[in-house]
Amino acid sequence: xxxxxxxxxxxxxxxxxxxxxxxxxxxxxxxxxxxxxxxxxxxxxxxxxxxxxxxxxxxxxxxxxxxxxxxxxxxxxxxxxxxxxxxx
Amino acid sequence: xxxxxxxxxxxxxxxxxxxxxxxxxxxxxxxxxxxxxxxxxxxxxxxxxxxxxxxxxxxxxxxxxxxxxxxxxxxxxxxxxxxxxxxxxxxxxxxxxxxxxxxxxxxxxxxxxxxxxxxxxxxxxxxxxxxxxxxxxxxxxxxxxxxxxxxxxxxxxxxxxxxxxxxxxxxxxxxxxxxxxxxxxxxxxxxxxxxxxxxxxxxxxxxxxxxxxxxxxxxxxxxxxxxxxxxxxxxxxxxxxxxxxxxxxxxxxxxxxxxxxxxxxxxxxxxxxxxxxx
Numbered sequence: 578x579x580x581x582x583x584x585x586x587x588x589x590x591x592x593x594x595x596x597x598x599x600x601x602x603x604x605x606x607x608x609x610x611x612x613x614x615x616x617x618x619x620x621x622x623x624x625x626x627x628x629x630x631x632x633x634x635x636x637x638x639x640x641x642x643x644x645x646x647x648x649x650x651x652x653x654x655x656x657x658x659x660x661x662x663x664x665x
Numbered sequence: 666x667x668x669x670x671x672x673x674x675x676x677x678x679x680x681x682x683x684x685x686x687x688x689x690x691x692x693x694x695x696x697x698x699x700x701x702x703x704x705x706x707x708x709x710x711x712x713x714x715x716x717x718x719x720x721x722x723x724x725x726x727x728x729x730x731x732x733x734x735x736x737x738x739x740x741x742x743x744x745x746x747x748x749x750x751x752x753x754x755x756x757x758x759x760x761x762x763x764x765x766x767x768x769x770x771x772x773x774x775x776x777x778x779x780x781x782x783x784x785x786x787x788x789x790x791x792x793x794x795x796x797x798x799x800x801x802x803x804x805x806x807x808x809x810x811x812x813x814x815x816x817x818x819x820x821x822x823x824x825x826x827x828x829x830x831x832x833x834x835x836x837x838x839x840x841x842x843x844x845x846x847x848x849x850x851x852x853x854x855x856x857x858x859x860x861x862x863x864x865x866x867x868x869x870x871x872x873x874x875x876x877x878x879x880x881x882x883x884x885x886x887x888x889x890x891x892x893x894x895x896x897x898x899x900x901x902x903x904x905x906x907x908x909x910x911x912x913x914x915x916x917x918x919x920x921x922x923x924x925x926x927x928x929x930x931x932x933x934x935x936x937x938x939x940x941x942x943x
Contacts, residue, residue: 578918580809580932587931590810594937595747599768601941606784608772
């Protein structure tokens with residue numbers, strides 16, 4: 578199989594890398610703010626799984642009902658995180 | 666001009682200069698294996714002009730900005746920033762072959778007596794040996810993501826037909842009265858859970874061994890929640906020689922073809938997972 582980097586299908590994979598990894602600067606000359614990782618957590622919570630899987634046909638056998646249910650559940654899960662961030 | 670006004674004016678100027686110096690920053694995209702002092706044009710986040718800051722035969726790829734983090738509650742905005750970050754790293758990667766990428770939103774600030782640019786230079790100078798070591802580690806290689814999923818239902822079905830213990834319990838339930846059958850079902854569920862975990866472990870070791878052959882290095886990442894009906898049993902970041910990814914792809918295809926299994930293969934990524942830490 579061929580690797581893919583289609584920008585829509587692999588957004589979560591990109592975020593996993595760009596938000597969490599890479600070269601670390603161990604010095605007080607960098608600016609950092611507690612709470613920044615929240616951007617990452619929030620984004621990932623909203624994006625995790627579903628939309629990327631669709632592209633791979635992993636979900637083709639599921640009925641629309643299952644997808645709707647999953648989407649509802651996801652909305653519920655994501656909401657508190659967004660509220661918390663707006664409150665901040 | 667009265668003495669007082671003069672004094673006030675001076676203070677104002679001093680404050681303004683200080684403020685500018687303190688607020689200056691350099692957003693760092695990556696460190697590249699290149700002896701370059703040049704501009705890459707306005708390809709940065711929000712159209713910023715990207716340029717290099719050299720030290721010996723390496724350079725930092727940066728843009729100038731206020732010493733403030735990029736922050737937004739709007740996910741679309743953050744996603745766009747992350748994509749732009751990646752585009753710059755990609756451009757540097759393509760141009761100079763070997764880069765050490767930094768994560769999003771790393772900004773080096775200036776200080777009262779030292780510019781942000783000087784701080785970047787000093788940072789490169791101080792870490793030079795280490796950066797060279799890491800550059801050699803990832804030279805000629807790229808990172809690939811490998812995620813293996815299984816369908817627990819399919820795996821459970823095959824366990825029912827292959828594990829004598831499970832099959833026996835399954836048969837016994839049918840002959841038991843209701844109350845007892847319930848207890849047996851509990852036992853069956855526990856046993857099944859245990860067997861599934863053992864199986865997942867076996868598969869992990871098997872697949873890891875196959876994948877290892879085609880990689881220079883592997884990071885085992887946390888498995889993530891998958892779609893209902895699927896479970897991620899393996900999440901790897903693989904450092905692979907650029908000319909060996911097709912072989913890895915062939916091996917993954919074998920796993921992907923198995924009944925009840927699916928593989929995601931992503932990349933090539935700049936080696937994000939292999940440049941951090943010690």
